Amino acid sequence: MKSEANCLIAQSGGPTxxxxxxxxxxxxKALNGTNIHQIYGAINGxxxxxxxxxxxxxxIFKDNDSTxxxxxxxxxxxxxxxxxxxxxxxxxxSDYSIIFQTxxxxxxxYFLYIGGNDSMDTVDKLSSYGKSINSDIKFIGIPKTIDNDxxxxxxTPGFGxxxxxxxxxxxxxxxxxxxxxxxxxxxxxIMGRNAGWLTAAAALARNEYSAAPHLIYxxxxxxxTGRFVTDIKEEFTRRKHVIVAVSEGxxxxxxxxxxxxxxxxxQFGHVMLSGTGKYLEGLxxxxxxxxxxSIELNVLQRCAAHSSxxxxxxxxFQLGQYGLDAALKDESGVMVxxxxxxxxxxxxxxxxxxxxxxxxxxxxxxxDWINEAGNDITNELIEYIKPLIQGEAPxxxxxxxxxxxxxDHLIKKK
Amino acid sequence: MKSEANCLIAQSGGPTxxxxxxxxxxxxKALNGTNIHQIYGAINGxxxxxxxxxxxxxxIFKDNDSTxxxxxxxxxxxxxxxxxxxxxxxxxxSDYSIIFQTxxxxxxxYFLYIGGNDSMDTVDKLSSYGKSINSDIKFIGIPKTIDNDxxxxxxTPGFGxxxxxxxxxxxxxxxxxxxxxxxxxxxxxIMGRNAGWLTAAAALARNEYSAAPHLIYxxxxxxxTGRFVTDIKEEFTRRKHVIVAVSEGxxxxxxxxxxxxxxxxxQFGHVMLSGTGKYLEGLxxxxxxxxxxSIELNVLQRCAAHSSxxxxxxxxFQLGQYGLDAALKDESGVMVxxxxxxxxxxxxxxxxxxxxxxxxxxxxxxxDWINEAGNDITNELIEYIKPLIQGEAPxxxxxxxxxxxxxDHLIKKK
Numbered sequence: 001m002k003s004e005a006n007c008l009i010a011q012s013g014g015p016t017x018x019x020x021x022x023x024x025x026x027x028x029k030a031l032n033g034t035n036i037h038q039i040y041g042a043i044n045g046x047x048x049x050x051x052x053x054x055x056x057x058x059x060i061f062k063d064n065d066s067t068x069x070x071x072x073x074x075x076x077x078x079x080x081x082x083x084x085x086x087x088x089x090x091x092x093x094s095d096y097s098i099i100f101q102t103x104x105x106x107x108x109x110y111f112l113y114i115g116g117n118d119s120m121d122t123v124d125k126l127s128s129y130g131k132s133i134n135s136d137i138k139f140i141g142i143p144k145t146i147d148n149d150x151x152x153x154x155x156t157p158g159f160g161x162x163x164x165x166x167x168x169x170x171x172x173x174x175x176x177x178x179x180x181x182x183x184x185x186x187x188x189x190i191m192g193r194n195a196g197w198l199t200a201a202a203a204l205a206r207n208e209y210s211a212a213p214h215l216i217y218x219x220x221x222x223x224x225t226g227r228f229v230t231d232i233k234e235e236f237t238r239r240k241h242v243i244v245a246v247s248e249g250x251x252x253x254x255x256x257x258x259x260x261x262x263x264x265x266x267q268f269g270h271v272m273l274s275g276t277g278k279y280l281e282g283l284x285x286x287x288x289x290x291x292x293x294s295i296e297l298n299v300l301q302r303c304a305a306h307s308s309x310x311x312x313x314x315x316x317f318q319l320g321q322y323g324l325d326a327a328l329k330d331e332s333g334v335m336v337x338x339x340x341x342x343x344x345x346x347x348x349x350x351x352x353x354x355x356x357x358x359x360x361x362x363x364x365x366x367x368d369w370i371n372e373a374g375n376d377i378t379n380e381l382i383e384y385i386k387p388l389i390q391g392e393a394p395x396x397x398x399x400x401x402x403x404x405x406x407x408d409h410l411i412k413k414k
Numbered sequence: 415m416k417s418e419a420n421c422l423i424a425q426s427g428g429p430t431x432x433x434x435x436x437x438x439x440x441x442x443k444a445l446n447g448t449n450i451h452q453i454y455g456a457i458n459g460x461x462x463x464x465x466x467x468x469x470x471x472x473x474i475f476k477d478n479d480s481t482x483x484x485x486x487x488x489x490x491x492x493x494x495x496x497x498x499x500x501x502x503x504x505x506x507x508s509d510y511s512i513i514f515q516t517x518x519x520x521x522x523x524y525f526l527y528i529g530g531n532d533s534m535d536t537v538d539k540l541s542s543y544g545k546s547i548n549s550d551i552k553f554i555g556i557p558k559t560i561d562n563d564x565x566x567x568x569x570t571p572g573f574g575x576x577x578x579x580x581x582x583x584x585x586x587x588x589x590x591x592x593x594x595x596x597x598x599x600x601x602x603x604i605m606g607r608n609a610g611w612l613t614a615a616a617a618l619a620r621n622e623y624s625a626a627p628h629l630i631y632x633x634x635x636x637x638x639t640g641r642f643v644t645d646i647k648e649e650f651t652r653r654k655h656v657i658v659a660v661s662e663g664x665x666x667x668x669x670x671x672x673x674x675x676x677x678x679x680x681q682f683g684h685v686m687l688s689g690t691g692k693y694l695e696g697l698x699x700x701x702x703x704x705x706x707x708s709i710e711l712n713v714l715q716r717c718a719a720h721s722s723x724x725x726x727x728x729x730x731f732q733l734g735q736y737g738l739d740a741a742l743k744d745e746s747g748v749m750v751x752x753x754x755x756x757x758x759x760x761x762x763x764x765x766x767x768x769x770x771x772x773x774x775x776x777x778x779x780x781x782d783w784i785n786e787a788g789n790d791i792t793n794e795l796i797e798y799i800k801p802l803i804q805g806e807a808p809x810x811x812x813x814x815x816x817x818x819x820x821x822d823h824l825i826k827k828k
Contacts, residue, residue: 181494
């Protein structure tokens with residue numbers, strides 16, 4: 001007989017193409033061989049817990065393995081997201097009271113939150129508050145972010161698929177660029193506020209005939225517009241088509257974003273950027289005067305599920321399963337993590353770490369993985385990323401288009 | 415014994431993901447069961463003929479079926495492109511003399527040019543000049559363009575793959591958008607100067623749970639910024655997330671491009687645009703003030719070969735084969751074409767038409783395939799596009815990335 005221990009899952013932060021694979025992992029595990037009675041999903045992250053807006057996932061997914069498989073390859077968040085930041089409970093207890101009321105109402109014993117940096121902060125706070133009131137609810141963080149900027153994990157789920165999309169797109173853009181017999185500069189702007197992992201992934205596009213991207217600029221090293229123009233001119237002594245990968249977050253020596261004029265700040269104090277590529281396009285037009293185009297890969301970096309990495313999907317799924325396992329073993333206040341045990345062949349092992357060691361930290365690229373001139377990366381960094389893009393997503397197509405799971409419950413009608 | 419009749423192929427205009435499939439079709443046909451002795455490819459279109467810059471394709475592709483298969487799915491142009499416009503030979507004969515010298519030097523009897531509108535103009539001129547000097551060289555045009563704006567053909571090769579990429583991307587962007595529980599407008603800017611075919615393809619993203627794109631604006635109907643804001647407000651009475659597909663080429667009632675401030679003119683007198691989406695993003699920010707994002711799908715629309723339509727690849731291949739067949743049957747001054755003989759099931763037949771009936775004309779969307787309000791398309795138009803995106807490209811992946819054929823010969827080193 002099943003007990004009255006229920007499980008609640010929610011998702012938060014920005015999308016990746018495999019955050020639903022982690023959700024699928026939790027659901028699949030909870031439905032098979034555990035004593036969990038009901039699996040609930042909160043709509044729009046912690047906001048859904050506050051608003052008592054839950055979905056019964058047991059009803060939707062039990063006896064329906066093909067739906068779980070479809071969830072595994074559906075982009076963004078099946079449960080929706082939020083950008084709600086909890087105050088410290090020592091400052092304002094009201095959110096905590098409401099959240100724990102909901103958890104009690106639904107007999108939740110295991111709470112799993114799939115998200116990035118800010119979401120791990122939420123798990124940390126809920127876990128601490130729980131301890132302070134002697135609650136026996138287990139709080140587990142399951143990581144995700146295309147940015148790969150979480151500490152205490154070899155790499156984050158979502159990063160590999162974004163890296164694969166970026167590398168494949170740059171290879172295709174290179175083919176597009178090479179056809180004209182004129183000097184040209186193509187600038188590809190890639191996501192990443194403070195960490196250059198995604199921009200570095202552009203280097204994987206290189207193969208035996210194409211050296212593109214020929215220049216790579218990351219936020220970890222100060223960016224000089226003068227040096228940028230010199231670099232391009234130097235490339236023109238070697239080749240006709242110069243292809244550049246640049247992070248949206250490159251900053252000058254004073255720490256000012258190159259795209260500073262269009263900068264805004266979101267609720268978490270992050271600077272939101274756009275326009276680095278456009279700015280540099282104008283700069284090249286003005287200084288060199290050759291054909292120049294800037295391309296912003298934009299949100300498809302994080303949502304083009306048809307080109308997800310199979311390795312990434314499977315790891316995200318495993319992390320979901322491992323997270324529920326940890327909760328069932330009475331762990332709490334931890335984030336599940338993965339550790340690379342070997343690169344040739346590539347192997348990982350799963351584990352947990354105290355979440356307060358992770359929350360609010362940001363992992364950047366080690367400086368010795370960037371070349372001295374600050375316009376390329378080292379082979380070590382390429383070898384680090386390469387295993388993460390392996391394998392293709394098992395996407396089903398109907399009528400010429402990928403088939404994803406309906407998110408009708410998120411599409412708010414009035 | 416093989417005769418000394420040789421074949422010359424070149425490619426021109428903007429890239430598509432299947433223009434190399436037509437080249438593969440010609441090569442495969444020429445190598446098997448014809449009397450053609452040598453197959454040459456001109457590097458960078460007609461410019462390569464003028465410069466006597468040819469590649470021996472027989473040497474590269476004979477006895478190498480897997481290389482032909484790889485060529486079939488490689489994006490952009492294996493032979494490179496140009497934007498060289500021939501003068502009328504009655505005005506300036508020098509280019510013609512040089513071109514026909516090259517053709518004579520290489521014993522070329524069949525000249526096939528794969529390209530769009532402007533390239534068909536080149537074939538028309540070369541064929542007319544050839545007739546005027548009693549040359550027996552056969553000139554054949556093989557159409558391609560993502561824009562689908564050629565006359566006398568049901569649809570152009572390249573369009574189906576671009577349409578598939580656009581529809582899949584919009585479905586994925588919709589998933590990305592639905593996750594937040596706040597009002598938002600997402601504007602997706604799609605290629606197409608004067609014809610809205612590509613923007614119309616966005617409608618194929620609609621499925622049983624997602625009605626995105628909710629609004630579609632084409633260049634065929636005058637665009638009003640006031641009406642645009644009203645349309646968005648009206649959508650907000652029904653839904654929270656409004657997703658808009660807009661052509662880069664929308665114009666106001668006076669015929670002025672909405673993005674007019676950034677307009678330039680290329681060698682063929684085409685206005686080059688960018689910034690329609692960005693302009694509308696600013697407009698919504700200013701008038702409605704909700705969350706708004708604009709996304710330019712950019713060159714990936716025409717080069718993302720990993721998501722090509724199999725139907726498109728096969729038709730492009732067949733057109734290449736049919737083109738060489740027509741030349742061997744002594745046709746000249748014609749473009750190969752395809753005619754849809756049935757939509758359910760979808761069938762086509764191949765044929766030829768005099769190229770002067772095609773060159774320099776532009777096929778737009780019939781006005782009765784656009785709704786009265788000018789913010790959506792009719793079901794007839796959706797049914798017209800749907801068969802063209804069917805089937806997935808047989809892309810080979812190695813190390814997590816699509817494998818394309820080397821274009822080392824185009825990557826100019828100094």
